[in-house]
Amino acid sequence: QKEVEQNSGPLSVPEGAIASLNCTYSDRGSQSFFWYRQYSGKSPELIMFIYSNGDKEDGRFTAQLNKASQYVSLLIRDSQPSDSATYLCAVDPQGAQKLVFGQGTRLTINP
Amino acid sequence: GAVVSQHPSWVICKSGTSVKIECRSLDFQATTMFWYRQFPKQSLMLMATSNEGSKATYEQGVEKDKFLINHASLTLSTLTVTSAHPEDSSFYICSAREPSGRAFNEQFFGPGTRLTVL
DSSP states (O other): OOSEEEOOOOEEEETTSOEEEEEEESOTTOOEEEEEEEOTTSOOEEEEEEOSSEEEEETTEEEEEETTTTEEEEEESSOOGGGOEEEEEEEEOTTOSSOEEOOOEEEEEEO | OOOEEEEOSEEEEOTTOOEEEEEEESSSOOSEEEEEEEOTTSOOEEEEEEETTSOOEEOTTOOTTTEEEEEEETTEEEEEEOSOOGGGOEEEEEEEEOTTOSSTTOEEEOOOEEEEEO
């Protein structure tokens, strides 16, 4: 079992709709959870992080964390074509001092 | 915000030569930097963790004698790919952990270096 799993996609969503990206992780002791966006040929950029159960909102983005079920999700409201990218989930396993990345979900927003 | 630079942004070299990539934290001191490699359409693969003033910690399967890492100062880490071969062609990305960041393991990424070995 991979430490961090994401559906590789591609996920296609019409413009203006809500895009929902999911991620599961195996280490119950994980403390922090990150969502990065990566455009083709570019390095990842941080969208947001979450470390408490529940929802965390930042503009059009909402991260949701459920530690009991070991999943974290990212919702993108009012999706725009510029949101088309690969979204990487990263987890901070307990005591690891590093991040473990999922394989990424490729998202396409269709105008 | 925390800014990380990499140099060069791209490099083409002949097989058998060595290539050095620099990673700098521009507006903060980074005691820990990370080196990743990414092949087309694949995710980031952590190669090693670079700690200032000490030896790097390499991930399983990464040859430490081939990928030399030096973290001589709090703002600079270098990755040297020795005796490069075509299979080393990849996108190399560094990141740095900013000590006063909002989350302990929040990492700021450099723009990456695309290496092509002919």
